[in-house]
Amino acid sequence: MSWFHVFHRKQSDAELQQEIESFLAEEIAENTARGMSPEEARRQARVKLGNAQKVRENLWQQNTVLSLEKLGSDVKYAARTLIRSPGFALIAVAVMALCIGAATSLFTIVRSVLLRPLPFRDPGSLIMVYEHFRSAQSNQDGFNYNVVSPADYYDWRSQTHGFDDMGIWHWWQFNLTGERGELPEVVTAVAGSWNLMHVLGVEPALGRTFNEAEDHPGSDVVILTWSAFQRRFAGNSSIVGRQIHLDGKPYTVVGVLPASFTYPDAKVQVWVPYAAPTSPEFLQYHDHHQSRVIARMRPGISLATAISQVGAVQYREHMENLHAPVAEDVAPRTLIDDLARNVKKPLIILMCAVVCMLLIGCLNVANLLVARSAARQKEVAVRTALGAQRFTLIRQQMTESMLICLAGGGAGVLLSLSATRWLAAAWKELPSTQGIHVDGLVLAFACGLVILAAFAAGLLPAISSTGASVSAALQSSSRTSGGSRPRTALRKGLLTVEIAVTVVLLVGAGLLLKSFLRLQSTSVGCETANTLTLGYSLPARKYDKPEKVNAFNETLLERLRAMPGVRAVALGSVLPGAGYEGDNVFTIPQHPQLKPGADLPFALYRRADPGYFSALRIPLLMGRYFTQQDRGDKTDKIIVSSQLVRQYFPGENPIGMHLHIPAVSSHDFEIIGVVGDTIYQVGKPTKATFYFPVLLGGSDEGLTLAVRTDSDPLAISIPVQKQIASLDPELPVSDVLSLDQVIGDSLLSASFSATIVLAFAVLSLVLACVGLYGVLSYLMTLRMTELGIRIALGAQRQELLRLMLFDGMRPAVFGLGFGLLAGASATQAIASMLYGTKPLDPAVFAVVTGALLLVAVLACLVPAWRASRLDPMEALRAE
Amino acid sequence: MRKKGQADAEMLKGTLDMMILRTLVTGDAHGHTIAKVIERTSEDVLEVEQGSLYPALHRLEDRGWVSSYWGASENNRKAKFYRLTARGRKQLVRETTRWRQMTRAIGLVIGDETQTEGGF
Numbered sequence: 001m002s003w004f005h006v007f008h009r010k011q012s013d014a015e016l017q018q019e020i021e022s023f024l025a026e027e028i029a030e031n032t033a034r035g036m037s038p039e040e041a042r043r044q045a046r047v048k049l050g051n052a053q054k055v056r057e058n059l060w061q062q063n064t065v066l067s068l069e070k071l072g073s074d075v076k077y078a079a080r081t082l083i084r085s086p087g088f089a090l091i092a093v094a095v096m097a098l099c100i101g102a103a104t105s106l107f108t109i110v111r112s113v114l115l116r117p118l119p120f121r122d123p124g125s126l127i128m129v130y131e132h133f134r135s136a137q138s139n140q141d142g143f144n145y146n147v148v149s150p151a152d153y154y155d156w157r158s159q160t161h162g163f164d165d166m167g168i169w170h171w172w173q174f175n176l177t178g179e180r181g182e183l184p185e186v187v188t189a190v191a192g193s194w195n196l197m198h199v200l201g202v203e204p205a206l207g208r209t210f211n212e213a214e215d216h217p218g219s220d221v222v223i224l225t226w227s228a229f230q231r232r233f234a235g236n237s238s239i240v241g242r243q244i245h246l247d248g249k250p251y252t253v254v255g256v257l258p259a260s261f262t263y264p265d266a267k268v269q270v271w272v273p274y275a276a277p278t279s280p281e282f283l284q285y286h287d288h289h290q291s292r293v294i295a296r297m298r299p300g301i302s303l304a305t306a307i308s309q310v311g312a313v314q315y316r317e318h319m320e321n322l323h324a325p326v327a328e329d330v331a332p333r334t335l336i337d338d339l340a341r342n343v344k345k346p347l348i349i350l351m352c353a354v355v356c357m358l359l360i361g362c363l364n365v366a367n368l369l370v371a372r373s374a375a376r377q378k379e380v381a382v383r384t385a386l387g388a389q390r391f392t393l394i395r396q397q398m399t400e401s402m403l404i405c406l407a408g409g410g411a412g413v414l415l416s417l418s419a420t421r422w423l424a425a426a427w428k429e430l431p432s433t434q435g436i437h438v439d440g441l442v443l444a445f446a447c448g449l450v451i452l453a454a455f456a457a458g459l460l461p462a463i464s465s466t467g468a469s470v471s472a473a474l475q476s477s478s479r480t481s482g483g484s485r486p487r488t489a490l491r492k493g494l495l496t497v498e499i500a501v502t503v504v505l506l507v508g509a510g511l512l513l514k515s516f517l518r519l520q521s522t523s524v525g526c527e528t529a530n531t532l533t534l535g536y537s538l539p540a541r542k543y544d545k546p547e548k549v550n551a552f553n554e555t556l557l558e559r560l561r562a563m564p565g566v567r568a569v570a571l572g573s574v575l576p577g578a579g580y581e582g583d584n585v586f587t588i589p590q591h592p593q594l595k596p597g598a599d600l601p602f603a604l605y606r607r608a609d610p611g612y613f614s615a616l617r618i619p620l621l622m623g624r625y626f627t628q629q630d631r632g633d634k635t636d637k638i639i640v641s642s643q644l645v646r647q648y649f650p651g652e653n654p655i656g657m658h659l660h661i662p663a664v665s666s667h668d669f670e671i672i673g674v675v676g677d678t679i680y681q682v683g684k685p686t687k688a689t690f691y692f693p694v695l696l697g698g699s700d701e702g703l704t705l706a707v708r709t710d711s712d713p714l715a716i717s718i719p720v721q722k723q724i725a726s727l728d729p730e731l732p733v734s735d736v737l738s739l740d741q742v743i744g745d746s747l748l749s750a751s752f753s754a755t756i757v758l759a760f761a762v763l764s765l766v767l768a769c770v771g772l773y774g775v776l777s778y779l780m781t782l783r784m785t786e787l788g789i790r791i792a793l794g795a796q797r798q799e800l801l802r803l804m805l806f807d808g809m810r811p812a813v814f815g816l817g818f819g820l821l822a823g824a825s826a827t828q829a830i831a832s833m834l835y836g837t838k839p840l841d842p843a844v845f846a847v848v849t850g851a852l853l854l855v856a857v858l859a860c861l862v863p864a865w866r867a868s869r870l871d872p873m874e875a876l877r878a879e
Numbered sequence: 880m881r882k883k884g885q886a887d888a889e890m891l892k893g894t895l896d897m898m899i900l901r902t903l904v905t906g907d908a909h910g911h912t913i914a915k916v917i918e919r920t921s922e923d924v925l926e927v928e929q930g931s932l933y934p935a936l937h938r939l940e941d942r943g944w945v946s947s948y949w950g951a952s953e954n955n956r957k958a959k960f961y962r963l964t965a966r967g968r969k970q971l972v973r974e975t976t977r978w979r980q981m982t983r984a985i986g987l988v989i990g991d992e993t994q995t996e997g998g999f
Contacts, residue, residue, distance in 0.1 A: 016933060025954075
């Protein structure tokens with residue numbers, strides 16, 4: 001066989017026919033010459049020639065690439081069958097497109113966030129090291145990875161040798177002001193130790209990184225990230241070596257980081273040396289937890305060995321500082337896990353949901369194919385009788401499901417391209433370090449998924465439909481439904497599995513939704529409606545005395561309160577629902593001394609102006625608010641939350657009690673008031689909190705304004721910013737949001753998981769419903785004659801309705817039962833994601849059961865009703 | 880390939896190709912002549928069927944051992960003539976040599992047996 005002949009088979013065939021003709025003519029001529037009569041000569045020649053058709057067929061086959069040819073005809077055949085029932089084809093393709101699209105999108109994110117290596121040198125050996133408090137109380141609410149104090153880090157680095165090197169960084173924020181009248185802005189910054197870039201293995205795109213001599217308090221060098229370099233400095237490389245102003249102080253730009261470097265966050269604009277924004281005392285603290293340590297493992301030394309060395313040093317620190325919150329131990333976590341800590345669990349759950357939906361999609365297509373193969377049962381039998389091989393028939397049916405899945409997969413991948421972009425933009429907690437985009441592996445995954453789905457959806461119906469014995473299939477008619485019982489059983493089985501998986505999804509979605517609704521309706525503890533919030537920070541260079549700070553703050557408050565449309569204004573450090581921020585340990589001098597090493601009491605650190613609580617409508621439970629007199633750094637009055645009183649002063653009158661808070665001041669603070677609890681983040685339990693007067697007058701600390709208005713709070717944001725600019729044109733503001741938005745941000749992740757899983761669950765319900773309807777319609781067609789006879793013999797129509805309903809509801813009820821059982825165990829896995837909702841929440845299970853039964857009854861009712869309306873004469877005649 | 884009046888004797892695979900090539904040594908020929916020549920030379924022991932002849936000719940052509948052209952037959956009919964190519968000639972030599980070795984070997988085996996029998 002040559003390729004020439006493959007592509008010119010028609011021509012070859014014609015030539016062959018001519019050749020045979022000429023052979024025949026020669027033979028006839030020869031026979032005539034022997035003296036035969038013309039007829040005899042022709043007959044003999046024909047006999048000699050044999051079956052000319054067979055010769056042609058043989059040669060045709062010889063010139064054919066076997067598999068290619070068969071595949072071509074299979075595809076043609078499958079495409080024709082699909083086009084003949086466009087409704088079926090459309091539904092099947094749409095189902096597969098949705099399932100494969102969703103799976104591909106999620107896999108893209110899972111791959112980018114959990115699987116793709118970080119853009120650092122040998123990222124697998126980068127470890128985050130945290131402090132770890134051993135007591136059970138400290139470990140609740142996920143606090144087992146505690147941020148590190150600077151002095152601990154310096155001891156770890158100098159006294160252990162298990163790691164190649166360790167770097168440290170902490171968040172910072174600067175006011176970036178322009179030299180030539182550019183608008184001031186608040187920039188997110190990271191203060192990182194001089195060796196950090198070396199630990200990560202990152203080379204600057206321009207200039208250099210810091211050196212050891214530059215890593216000291218008051219240092220004035222800065223590195224720009226690529227985004228700041230492009231956005232603020234227009235990508236002009238002459239910026240290296242020039243100065244920029246951070247908090248009013250000149251810093252020299254020594255380098256620019258590459259575009260690929262977005263650790264720890266894409267928002268970061270500038271890097272300064274770790275010690276630069278701190279003080280020499282700060283670096284001595286063992287109990288000032290706010291930094292993160294990255295270590296690079298040393299080849300040949302196991303993580304356990306290296307960590308145990310660090311742990312030993314940390315334990316010594318703990319023993320030397322028994323009256324301060326210094327952890328006993330350390331805890332490691334790989335850098336990639338650390339980045340994905342908030343999204344890993346939701347991602348895995350969404351991935352499970354997607355797999356469930358994919359399974360349902362495949363089952364549904366399989367179910368539809370079984371129905372069609374049943375309709376084509378006779379065709380298959382006739383073809384088997386005519387000598388078609390079983391393998392050929394299976395291959396043909398597989399081609400059909402392959403076509404469906406290919407079309408669905410193609411559409412799905414297109415769908416997922418936009419879905420992924422949307423997800424990556426909307427899901428704020430996703431780490432951006434690795435970049436989220438579709439790559440070769442993702443496409444390979446999608447292709448694998450398509451093939452897998454095609455096999456899953458096609459193989460079962462194909463095998464089942466071709467296995468029947470020929471005579472049985474040919475004999476069976478619609479009058480005898482007995483022959484198709486196994487097929488019906490298969491369809492019902494598939495349906496049961498489908499419904500069970502749907503129920504699991506529904507239960508999961510229901511729980512997440514209920515938990516989300518609970519989260520949404522939790523009271524933050526203050527008034528949030530119509531409240532504008534914005535942040536600013538007064539730089540110490542300009543506001544070097546408490547009087548200056550207080551003068552600015554009080555003038556601003558006075559002016560804002562005088563603005564039309566403003567009902568109340570609050571000034572504090574961190575608003576309710578805006579995050580954890582920081583805590584401090586304290587002791588109570590009036591109480592007996594705690595045992596050394598015992599867990600010290602601690603509370604969240606907040607500041608508030610005299611009008612703060614009334615403006616935010618946080619109730620005063622005892623004592624009084626701050627007044628204008630509680631000002632200056634000699635002030636010793638604080639207000640505490642009712643949680644603090646419940647926790648540390650049970651059954652006592654806290655007013656007049658004193659707290660000793662070493663990190664804030666050496667003198668004791670007197671409790672003058674108790675206010676209602678607020679929560680620092682939606683979904684987290686309330687924490688004991690103490691409030692210090694804003695009028696202490698500290699600078700360089702972030703302050704947040706809350707302006708309560710009559711109507712839309714964001715409408716007043718520009719006038720408010722103008723008031724600030726009129727007091728200090730160089731002072732930038734940050735995070736201009738409504739308080740509802742601030743709180744909504746922390747709900748985003750929960751709402752995400754809940755919405756997506758719910759969408760999957762509803763889709764699965766629709767699919768299961770379609771499946772149920774299909775099976776019952778099919779059963780009805782099969783039993784049409786039987787039903788006709790029943791009616792003719794006097795069966796009541798209600799009875800028929802009940803009969804058909806019962807038949808259809810059985811797989812639904814079985815599926816529901818299995819699904820509830822499976823759901824009950826599966827929901828244990830998401831227990832930690834639920835808020836105020838138990839994994840076995842009876843309401844959710846009841847609603848799911850009710851909804852599924854209702855939908856199942858509706859799906860069954862139409863075919864059952866049709867069956868009961870049958871005209872017996874027509875039913876019997878139909879054959 | 881059945882034999883007239885003979886027991887079912889399948890022609891050894893490849894021998895038809897060899898015989899076709901051999902037939903063409905004496906000159907170009909069309910399908911009918913080739914079949915006749917084989918039949919006549921084998922004293923009508925071998926009968927060539929269409930079902931084998933034409934596929935074999937096409938196979939040989941694909942392998943480049945024969946080439947073909949349309950011409951007029953002895954009776955002035957349009958017929959497809961086959962010609963032995965240089966590669967075909969080489970192939971024929973190879974196959975003939977192998978065939979001779981094979982028949983000699985088989986002859987030796989068979990001959991020994993008849994001798995032993997004759998000895999009794």
